[in-house]
Amino acid sequence: MLTFKNFNIADWFSFYRIFAAPFLVIIIWLGYRDLFTWLLLVSYSTDMIDGILARKLKITSPRGSQLDSMGDQLTLIVGFLGLLRFEFDFIRDNYQWILIPFVLYCLQMFIAFKKYGKATAFHTYLAKLSAVIQALFILWLLFFGPVYWLFYLMIVIGIIETLEEILLIFLYPNWVAGVKGYIWAKRDERRKKNSDSTSV
Numbered sequence: 743m744l745t746f747k748n749f750n751i752a753d754w755f756s757f758y759r760i761f762a763a764p765f766l767v768i769i770i771w772l773g774y775r776d777l778f779t780w781l782l783l784v785s786y787s788t789d790m791i792d793g794i795l796a797r798k799l800k801i802t803s804p805r806g807s808q809l810d811s812m813g814d815q816l817t818l819i820v821g822f823l824g825l826l827r828f829e830f831d832f833i834r835d836n837y838q839w840i841l842i843p844f845v846l847y848c849l850q851m852f853i854a855f856k857k858y859g860k861a862t863a864f865h866t867y868l869a870k871l872s873a874v875i876q877a878l879f880i881l882w883l884l885f886f887g888p889v890y891w892l893f894y895l896m897i898v899i900g901i902i903e904t905l906e907e908i909l910l911i912f913l914y915p916n917w918v919a920g921v922k923g924y925i926w927a928k929r930d931e932r933r934k935k936n937s938d939s940t941s942v
Contacts, residue, residue, distance in 0.1 A: 759813030
């Protein structure tokens with residue numbers, strides 16, 4: 743049975759993002775753009791902090807990876823809702839570009855839940871890069887306005903990252919956390935063991 747003692751400091755930063763999400767939605771609904779933007783910045787900052795703490799303190803775990811992924815996904819959704827509320831004209835004018843990575847992301851989530859029964863938590867280098875670029879673009883748009891080269895970079899990296907995630911799902915028969923990327927997956931002993939166990 744899990745208790746508060748079972749969670750480490752990195753987990754609690756992930757919990758912050760999860761618990762902050764509904765409050766951010768309320769702030770969006772109330773129309774407080776500045777407050778929402780600053781609190782969204784705090785949520786994105788906790789994402790960076792919990793990853794650094796987990797690596798430095800060597801407290802990474804599959805549970806922590808799942809919590810981190812859940813916090814990331816909720817923060818991304820809330821960020822997009824904020825753009826719909828406060829930058830609707832930008833979304834309307836560029837929805838064709840936004841739909842491409844969004845549809846791929848939905849496909850990736852569908853494949854993951856069909857195969858593993860839950861979302862992936864690979865945390866690849868591309869996923870981290872994509873998350874940073876997404877955060878930079880969303881925050882910059884809310885604070886200062888659109889930067890189109892950053893927008894297109896976000897779209898391209900998001901597409902490549904999602905395609906890699908889909909490929910990794912097919913490479914790993916069973917759910918695993920902490921895969922740096924496709925190149926590393928080819929040499930990952932966990933993938934080989936999973937393949938051996940499923941073939942027996």
